[in-house]
Amino acid sequence: MYNPKKHTIKAKELEYEIKEALKFYPHLEQYGIIFRFRIIERKSFMLAQPRLRTMILPRRWRQFEVIISKTYFTKNKHFENGRVPSDIVIGWIGHELGHITDYMDRSSVNLALFGFKYYYYKWFIKQAEITADTFAVHAGLTDYLVVSKRFGRDPKFFPQDYIDKLNSLYPSVEDVLKWDKMHREHQEELKNTDKMNSVNFLEEE
Numbered sequence: 001m002y003n004p005k006k007h008t009i010k011a012k013e014l015e016y017e018i019k020e021a022l023k024f025y026p027h028l029e030q031y032g033i034i035f036r037f038r039i040i041e042r043k044s045f046m047l048a049q050p051r052l053r054t055m056i057l058p059r060r061w062r063q064f065e066v067i068i069s070k071t072y073f074t075k076n077k078h079f080e081n082g083r084v085p086s087d088i089v090i091g092w093i094g095h096e097l098g099h100i101t102d103y104m105d106r107s108s109v110n111l112a113l114f115g116f117k118y119y120y121y122k123w124f125i126k127q128a129e130i131t132a133d134t135f136a137v138h139a140g141l142t143d144y145l146v147v148s149k150r151f152g153r154d155p156k157f158f159p160q161d162y163i164d165k166l167n168s169l170y171p172s173v174e175d176v177l178k179w180d181k182m183h184r185e186h187q188e189e190l191k192n193t194d195k196m197n198s199v200n201f202l203e204e205e
């Protein structure tokens with residue numbers, strides 16, 4: 001849920017989408033997150049990172065940021081009004097919030113190493129992307145995630161080399177749907193055990 005005390009939305013044009021994505025992450029309410037526009041290198045349109053200098057502070061003062069390419073999301077020539085459709089943006093932000101969930105409990109040293117490995121090792125990128133998408137699925141964002149993944153792999157919108165990069169480093173739509181199914185089954189099992197436990201409890205009384 002959006003918490004004005006902790007979350008700073010500088011990317012005003014995407015305020016609606018950011019707030020929608022935050023609704024899925026109640027546990028991020030108490031973490032400082034800044035959403036802002038900036039030009040991003042390395043053929044990326046959005047990324048999440050810790051503000052490293054805040055990582056030495058106690059947890060409640062730590063800050064993370066989601067950096068967004070303004071041109072890409074608000075002046076996109078593929079769309080008449082220049083804007084990438086909301087559902088896609090929500091899925092995309094939801095994925096980045098999955099990364100932040102992954103960063104939350106890491107130490108500053110661990111996060112610095114994380115950045116280093118993410119930059120240099122493909123296997124590490126793959127692993128980090130799986131983790132982020134898994135968190136997003138568990139948060140309930142599957143539908144949005146699928147829409148944004150299909151978009152990212154659509155040759156109408158992206159050059160083939162970008163699509164190839166996505167396919168080699170990021171989980172597929174099928175992966176996401178598989179995790180979603182597993183998660184639902186697991187939740188169902190938990191519910192049933194809960195029911196059984198409460199029945200036992202009543203009997204003991």
Ligand SMILES: [Zn+2]
Pocket residue numbers: 095096099129132
């Ligand atoms: Zn990612």
